Structures are given as structure tokens and as C-alpha cells.
Amino acid sequence: MEASRLITADDVAPLARGCAVLGTGGGGDVASGALAARRAVEQYGGVPLIALGDLSPDDVILPLGMIGAPTVGHEMIHGDDQPALILREVERLLGRRPAAVMSSEIGGSNGVHPVGWAARLGLPLLDADAMGRAFPEVQMVSMHVAGLAPTVIVLADVVGNVTAVRPVDGAWAERIARAVCVAAGSSALMADYILRAAEARGALIEGTVSRAIALGRAVDGAADPLGALTAELGARNLLNGKITDLRRETTGGFARGAAVVTGVGGDRGRIITLEIQNENLVAVEDGRVLAMVPDLITVVDTQTASAVQTEGLRYGQRISVLAWPCDPLWRTPRGIEVAGPRAFGYDLDYVPVEDIP
Numbered sequence: 001m002e003a004s005r006l007i008t009a010d011d012v013a014p015l016a017r018g019c020a021v022l023g024t025g026g027g028g029d030v031a032s033g034a035l036a037a038r039r040a041v042e043q044y045g046g047v048p049l050i051a052l053g054d055l056s057p058d059d060v061i062l063p064l065g066m067i068g069a070p071t072v073g074h075e076m077i078h079g080d081d082q083p084a085l086i087l088r089e090v091e092r093l094l095g096r097r098p099a100a101v102m103s104s105e106i107g108g109s110n111g112v113h114p115v116g117w118a119a120r121l122g123l124p125l126l127d128a129d130a131m132g133r134a135f136p137e138v139q140m141v142s143m144h145v146a147g148l149a150p151t152v153i154v155l156a157d158v159v160g161n162v163t164a165v166r167p168v169d170g171a172w173a174e175r176i177a178r179a180v181c182v183a184a185g186s187s188a189l190m191a192d193y194i195l196r197a198a199e200a201r202g203a204l205i206e207g208t209v210s211r212a213i214a215l216g217r218a219v220d221g222a223a224d225p226l227g228a229l230t231a232e233l234g235a236r237n238l239l240n241g242k243i244t245d246l247r248r249e250t251t252g253g254f255a256r257g258a259a260v261v262t263g264v265g266g267d268r269g270r271i272i273t274l275e276i277q278n279e280n281l282v283a284v285e286d287g288r289v290l291a292m293v294p295d296l297i298t299v300v301d302t303q304t305a306s307a308v309q310t311e312g313l314r315y316g317q318r319i320s321v322l323a324w325p326c327d328p329l330w331r332t333p334r335g336i337e338v339a340g341p342r343a344f345g346y347d348l349d350y351v352p353v354e355d356i357p
Contacts, residue, residue: 006046007115007125007209012038014216019111020307021215021229022208024296026255026279027108027134028066029309033116034109040116047115048124052206055099055126057198062090063130064117065104067138067155067177068187082189083117085156089164090191093152102126104141104192106208107134107279108309125209130193132205132327133296136278138177139170140339142329143193146203153177154191157184170338186250205327225305226320235324236353238283238290239263239272240302243317248276248310259299259313261321272321274299276310281344283321291323292346294330294339295353298322323353 007015016034019027041047055061064083091097101118103111106129118125130141138153150173155163163180167173173192181188195203215232222228230237241263248257256277263270272290275282280297283290291297299308302320329335331352341348 005049007041007049008046009038009041011213012041012112012115014220015115015209015213016112017216017219017306018212018214019106019108020309021233021298021300022111022132022212022296023107023134023307023309024279024298025134025276025308025310026136027105027110027309028113029311030109030112032109033112037112037116037119040119044119044122047118049127049209050100050124051127052197052200052204055197057196059099059197060090060094060096061100061102061126061195061197061200062087062098062123062191063102063104063193064114064189064191065110066113066187067181067190068184080120081160082156082158083121085160085162086154086189086191087121089154089156089162090152090194093154093164094194098123098194099197100124100126102204103129103209104190105129105131105134106205106212107131110134111209111212127209128200128204128206129208130204132208132330133294134279135339138174138190138192140343141170141193142205143195143200143203144170145329145332145335145338147334148193148195148199148203150193152194154194155180155184155188157188159184205329219305222305226300226302229300229305230322233322233324235322236291238297238321238323239270239285240265240267240320241270241272241318243313243315243319246313246315248313255310257310259310261319264318274321275346277344278310280310282341282346282348283323289348289351290356291353292341292348292350293344294326294335294350296324296326325353
């Protein structure tokens with residue numbers, strides 16, 4: 001077995017920058033996640049980053065991530081004991097200790113926090129996730145697309161309540177987990193789609209932790225941060241502009257709304273509207289769709305190329321809107337059914353971002 005790489009405190013900042021970009025506006029603010037992860041690594045030591053091939057077929061993978069509205073998670077302090085509460089419940093239910101922690105979604109703080117959770121639990125971190133980005137709903141994961149059913153889902157809130165459910169499928173997993181999350185104040189830690197390594201082959205998006213770190217390092221010291229990030233992503237810059245209107249509300253465990261971006265400089269006279277449900281879902285200009293889920297749409301600061309989460313959008317911000325292709329898994333018929341535009345209520349047929357003129 002190839003020696004694993006060790007994630008150290010020096011890796012946390014670039015990881016956070018990359019996860020913020022991959023979060024497409026959601027997944028939670030990375031600042032708090034980076035602080036918690038760095039503190040945990042400094043206290044408990046570096047975290048081995050392992051590949052799926054490093055695990056034995058029967059090894060259990062523990063996917064962890066926060067569920068709820070990012071606007072709430074940004075203000076509600078997470079409990080240090082939540083990962084341990086979930087681990088103990090999973091061990092009780094399955095009769096064995098998980099072999100590795102995995103990020104449920106690499107986007108936003110849900111891609112950064114697992115480093116700290118793994119350090120605290122004394123487990124390695126799997127170089128993979130279930131989205132390759134961030135999505136707002138429980139069933140919008142690669143395991144669901146691959147046809148796997150959730151065996152057990154465990155949630156823990158900041159008060160210490162632990163809830164375990166055995167949903168019949170991904171849709172019921174979302175309904176039940178969302179109800180528990182709302183009862184907990186619209187923020188909870190969740191272990192979803194707990195699975196064995198043998199089941200995970202072909203059902204995960206691999207290499208995403210390494211990719212997030214590479215994205216973060218690409219911007220470091222660059223003379224043109226926006227250009228460097230755009231090139232590393234293989235993205236299209238849809239617009240350079242400023243936020244001129246913003247509507248946002250927290251309802252049903254989601255942050256929903258829209259942001260209007262008015263072009264500046266060479267883009268003067270153009271206006272793009274971003275539709276939001278935790279993440280940026282659709283970019284529209286004059287009734288013409290420029291990009292849509294499951295492809296990735298991220299707002300970044302024009303000068304620094306730092307990603308701006310949806311809860312961090314403010315009137316007058318100078319930003320750029322980037323869009324790039326999603327993982328091929330999401331472009332399969334099943335992937336589009338699960339997380340394409342119609343899954344979010346948009347009457348749109350999916351068109352890959354690179355095919356939109």
C-alpha cells in the first residue's frame with residue numbers, strides 16, 4: 001500500500017480556499033471550518049489522507065457533513081462532541097469502528113471540517129467526497145446516483161440529541177433528515193450513506209480533497225489570482241460586475257433567494273441574475289441561461305479570486321461569476337434526474353456549460 005499523505009496545519013488554508021470555490025456558494029462558510037480544523041490538527045496531529053484503494057473491501061466509510069441553512073450554520077457554534085456522538089452511535093449500530101472519515105461534500109466548510117473531525121476521532125480522511133461540489137439536499141450524492149440505498153443515517157445537534165434513521169431511499173432520507181435538522185434549529189451534523197469500501201467503488205468522486213488543496217495553492221502568490229483560478233478550474237468567466245440587488249431568506253432548512261449582478265468595465269450594460277438554494281443554481285442573462293446545475297457556478301472577489309458564499313453576498317460587492325463543468329457522473333441521465341435543473345423546480349433541459357454560446 002502506498003504511503004498516505006499527511007494533511008498538516010499548513011494545508012488547511014489552501015484546502016479552505018479550494019473548498020470555498022467548489023462550494024458554489026454553499027456548504028457553509030470556510031472561515032470557521034478552517035479555524036476548527038487547524039486547531040484540531042495542532043492538538044491531535046496531522047491527518048493521513050488516503051485513497052479508496054488503501055481500504056479493505058469491508059472497511060466502513062463514515063461520510064460526515066453539516067446539514068441545514070448556511071446562514072444559520074455561520075452563526076451557530078458547532079459542538080466539539082458532535083462527531084464523537086455520531087461515531088459512538090454508528091459503532092453501536094454496526095458493531096464495528098469506521099476505518100475512515102469522508103467529506104459528504106467537498107464544497108464549503110463541509111470540505112474543511114472533516115479534517116478536524118478526523119483528527120479528533122483518530123481516523124484517516126478519504127481523498128474523495130459524494131458530490132465534487134456542494135448540493136443542498138441529502139439525496140443529491142453520488143451514492144444515490146450509483147443506485148445505493150442509505151442503510152442508516154445518524155444526526156447530532158449542538159444540544160447533544162442523536163437521531164438515527166433507516167430511510168427506504170434517498171428521497172425519504174432528505175425528508176426525514178431535513179425535518180430533524182429544522183427541529184434542531186436548521187443546523188446539525190450528519191453521517192449519511194454510511195457504506196463499505198467495496199460498495200464505494202464507482203459510487204464516489206475521488207481525488208477531491210487533493211483537488212481542493214491544488215485550487216487553493218494555485219491562487220497563492222499569483223500576479224493575476226482570478227486568471228490563475230479560472231485556468232486551474234477550466235472555467236468560463238460569465239461576468240465581472242457588482243451586486244446591485246439581493247433577495248435572501250431562510251425557510252424550510254434552506255437559504256433561498258436571488259442575486260442580481262450588474263456588469264462593470266468591459267461587461268458594462270450586462271446583467272446576470274443568480275438563482276440560489278444554498279448554492280448558486282442557475283445564471284440567467286436577459287432570459288437566456290448561461291449556466292445551470294449540476295455544473296458549478298461560483299462567485300469570487302474580482303481582485304483576490306476568493307470565493308464569496310451566498311450568505312456573504314453584499315450590495316455593491318465587486319465580483320466575478322465563474323462556471324465550469326461538473327463531474328461526469330452528474331451528466332449521466334440519472335445524475336441529471338437527481339440534481340439537474342428540474343430537480344430544483346426549473347423548467348429547463350440541462351445543457352453543459354461549455355455548449356452554451
